[in-house]
Amino acid sequence: MFRSARLKLTAWYVLGIMLISIVFSIVAYWALTPEIRRGMYMQALHAEALGRGQGTDGNEQPPAFTPRGPFIKVFPGPPRAFDPQLFAEAQSRVATRLIILNIGIFILAGATGYFLSGRTLRPIEEMVNDQKRFVADASHELRTPLTAMRTEIEVALRDKGLDAASAKDVLQSNLEEIGKLQLFSDHLLTLGRYQSAANNREFTEVKLIDVVEKAYQEVQPLAEAKNTEIQSDIDDIAIKADKESLTKLFVIFLDNAIKYSNENGKVFINAKALKNEAIINIQDFGIGIRASDIPYIFNRFYRADASRSKTNVSGYGLGLSIAKSIIDIHNGKVNVESTPDQGTTFTITLPLKH
Numbered sequence: 001m002f003r004s005a006r007l008k009l010t011a012w013y014v015l016g017i018m019l020i021s022i023v024f025s026i027v028a029y030w031a032l033t034p035e036i037r038r039g040m041y042m043q044a045l046h047a048e049a050l051g052r053g054q055g056t057d058g059n060e061q062p063p064a065f066t067p068r069g070p071f072i073k074v075f076p077g078p079p080r081a082f083d084p085q086l087f088a089e090a091q092s093r094v095a096t097r098l099i100i101l102n103i104g105i106f107i108l109a110g111a112t113g114y115f116l117s118g119r120t121l122r123p124i125e126e127m128v129n130d131q132k133r134f135v136a137d138a139s140h141e142l143r144t145p146l147t148a149m150r151t152e153i154e155v156a157l158r159d160k161g162l163d164a165a166s167a168k169d170v171l172q173s174n175l176e177e178i179g180k181l182q183l184f185s186d187h188l189l190t191l192g193r194y195q196s197a198a199n200n201r202e203f204t205e206v207k208l209i210d211v212v213e214k215a216y217q218e219v220q221p222l223a224e225a226k227n228t229e230i231q232s233d234i235d236d237i238a239i240k241a242d243k244e245s246l247t248k249l250f251v252i253f254l255d256n257a258i259k260y261s262n263e264n265g266k267v268f269i270n271a272k273a274l275k276n277e278a279i280i281n282i283q284d285f286g287i288g289i290r291a292s293d294i295p296y297i298f299n300r301f302y303r304a305d306a307s308r309s310k311t312n313v314s315g316y317g318l319g320l321s322i323a324k325s326i327i328d329i330h331n332g333k334v335n336v337e338s339t340p341d342q343g344t345t346f347t348i349t350l351p352l353k354h
């Protein structure tokens, strides 16, 4: 698909360039040939003037040059030394050169057009491939809970002696799967929102401490369930940001820090201002991330194997890609330092003014 689009685009580039080149050549030919003719004419006049009024046939000629008045009155016809054959040859030489020039331009335009169309289409191609990958990954994530639900229902329906208690179990399990699907669709919607509407956000002066407090409230139930202590040390910093997105950002990092820590763990969050930036650290002492996984954790749907095997934490690998989109919206940066089985520190740098 992209190959034929590239060829079509090349053809349009070449067509445009050739149109300009051909028009230019016609104009050049049209403007040049009278000039050549004039030059040859003048040369012939000069030759005849040097011949001191003697024509080739030996007859007396009119004076070669009259300073005043148009020479057409002096020479009604072309001078004898003017050779129309020579002029025709010069004309055809100009035409041949222009044709050769146009062939050269055609080849050059073809090569350049092919190269440029490749460059023009590459980001679109990458976007389409990314979209395809996204659809494939999302379908894969959807299939797992749907298959589980279907199997359970089919088995229950085949069981002729299914009692109310077992039916309730099936419904309960299905409800859990539906919960997962709901969470998944929420994540997808959030991701879509952050990736498409970067410019529609309202940036206001936001106090970091307020945002962290709000995020803390959201993750508190999970922290309590795992008996995790969250300690914060936030300087009095205000940054130009979208408050809702920033809250979401801290919820994601705090939620992960709790999720990927053992019970009775600790999570530190601190923030300070340095020059024109706010530096925020979120540190946990949980399962950590292997160095080989670190480059991929911000990719959509990526989940490190350790997080699946060591913890029984469910997730879709979308949290950090949402976080990355939010950081990008705020022109910020994120850095990860992690040691397996010792813990992880995420450092987020956000400019104070957007």
Ligand code: ADP
Residues within 6 Å of the ligand: 256, 257, 260, 284, 286, 287, 288, 289, 297, 302, 303, 304, 305, 306, 307, 314, 315, 316, 317, 318, 319, 320, 321, 344
């Ligand atoms: P999810 O948590 O839903 O799997 P995320 O995008 O939030 O998705 O995280 C991607 C992966 O990065 C996780 O699956 C996990 O392997 C790893 N990860 C993220 N945060 C931490 C952390 N604090 N400690 C250890 N691993 C983490």
